[in-house]
Amino acid sequence: MNLLLLDPAELEKDGTVRLDGYRAEHIFCILHAQKGDRLRAGLLNGNTGTAEVLESTRHSAILKTEGFPVPPVPESPLIPVIALPRPQSFKKTLHFLASCGIRTAFFTGAARVEKSYWKSASMQPEAVRGELINGLEQGGCTVLPDIRFRASLRELFDDPGFQSICGCADKLVAHPGNAVPCPGEMKRTTLCAIGPEGGFLQREVDFLERNGFTRVSLGPCILRVEFALAALYGRLSRFVS
Amino acid sequence: MNLLLLDPAELEKDGTVRLDGYRAEHIFCILHAQKGDRLRAGLLNGNTGTAEVLESTRHSAILKTEGFPVPPVPESPLIPVIALPRPQSFKKTLHFLASCGIRTAFFTGAARVEKSYWKSASMQPEAVRGELINGLEQGGCTVLPDIRFRASLRELFDDPGFQSICGCADKLVAHPGNAVPCPGEMKRTTLCAIGPEGGFLQREVDFLERNGFTRVSLGPCILRVEFALAALYGRLSRFVS
Numbered sequence: 439m440n441l442l443l444l445d446p447a448e449l450e451k452d453g454t455v456r457l458d459g460y461r462a463e464h465i466f467c468i469l470h471a472q473k474g475d476r477l478r479a480g481l482l483n484g485n486t487g488t489a490e491v492l493e494s495t496r497h498s499a500i501l502k503t504e505g506f507p508v509p510p511v512p513e514s515p516l517i518p519v520i521a522l523p524r525p526q527s528f529k530k531t532l533h534f535l536a537s538c539g540i541r542t543a544f545f546t547g548a549a550r551v552e553k554s555y556w557k558s559a560s561m562q563p564e565a566v567r568g569e570l571i572n573g574l575e576q577g578g579c580t581v582l583p584d585i586r587f588r589a590s591l592r593e594l595f596d597d598p599g600f601q602s603i604c605g606c607a608d609k610l611v612a613h614p615g616n617a618v619p620c621p622g623e624m625k626r627t628t629l630c631a632i633g634p635e636g637g638f639l640q641r642e643v644d645f646l647e648r649n650g651f652t653r654v655s656l657g658p659c660i661l662r663v664e665f666a667l668a669a670l671y672g673r674l675s676r677f678v679s
Numbered sequence: 680m681n682l683l684l685l686d687p688a689e690l691e692k693d694g695t696v697r698l699d700g701y702r703a704e705h706i707f708c709i710l711h712a713q714k715g716d717r718l719r720a721g722l723l724n725g726n727t728g729t730a731e732v733l734e735s736t737r738h739s740a741i742l743k744t745e746g747f748p749v750p751p752v753p754e755s756p757l758i759p760v761i762a763l764p765r766p767q768s769f770k771k772t773l774h775f776l777a778s779c780g781i782r783t784a785f786f787t788g789a790a791r792v793e794k795s796y797w798k799s800a801s802m803q804p805e806a807v808r809g810e811l812i813n814g815l816e817q818g819g820c821t822v823l824p825d826i827r828f829r830a831s832l833r834e835l836f837d838d839p840g841f842q843s844i845c846g847c848a849d850k851l852v853a854h855p856g857n858a859v860p861c862p863g864e865m866k867r868t869t870l871c872a873i874g875p876e877g878g879f880l881q882r883e884v885d886f887l888e889r890n891g892f893t894r895v896s897l898g899p900c901i902l903r904v905e906f907a908l909a910a911l912y913g914r915l916s917r918f919v920s
Contacts, residue, residue: 668910675898
């Protein structure tokens, strides 16, 4: 937890905040915070700043926030389009994308996506939100990503919201075989499709290509979805000093 | 498991192999392999090829290997130098590095590495080997990475083996603040240092810089170690078609 993430509704009028649960425990047990220590804090979907520890025990903490002058981490230009992976990978993928400033992601059905994945407990809105919050706290980010689910590639492309992103984005699909090496830093919003375990079917790749996606290679190894996304993030992002 | 990894000692003279344990279960329960199906197989530290399924039950499988004509995935030019992370991250880091063709990695002590991490069960040689094998099976790789542990940065740099790599490698340390943006594809072996949770201390970064490491930025977000490594892999690798 590299940022104490606060819901604006948690703040008293004078800027103090009372915490229990995992945040209090983390402040006490992991950060070993003492009265007077200052922690990095951020408002959900808002700015970041600092908070002074007034009291800290394993089960509760009281902090006084000191204003939130720093704007959120800039939005990543990457918009992943991911064939829904198995629950463990799905959770790690959510965590990672929230931690790196990705603000929008699509999870889609595909021929090799197991139907049972759609019914997993990790798909419940509260579970999704929990993973995202943990990711934000890891990355030092504050803005909750917008996660959208579409049952199939067809349904995805029928979505006017997705189509309007498509219209002004570069579009890549990470898929081995007849692929060009993945390009480096991208200059604008980039949709990045990642297939399921076992990969997209040929007809699915053809469909993506007909819709303007370029097939790119991340090398000969088959990476887990969450790592493929992190590799794409590293490769395509424009980092500044 | 995208590759059935076999120890050469497991093969009978006629090329058949009898499996039990998680490989038999995976072949039966996940791949739903039938008699006559062909699976991708590889020899530990050797080539890859195919194997035909002769029998498959949940608890045992018999396969006939059909030769191993394909050389292993090329070695990644990336050599990570990682401050030992907490056990869960350590395991995922091992998995990822084996899955992407990294062949050598150093784990080192640093001021902010908790001493307890060195005693965790995940540090046992058999546990390390298990994670690496799973990573190889995920990535389709066969060559077991060489994982080396050094108790401190000082001990690391006193190691003649590390020094000889240093002498002919580019050297980067992913560390925010006064850093240049991380470069793109590297042309030769690249040592990549990744700090502990909370980062390297200033004096540790100074020490690395005095020893030829360039401080580079992967953006404003604080990534988990395993994702920082995956991002560096994506950014620094030279992928070919």
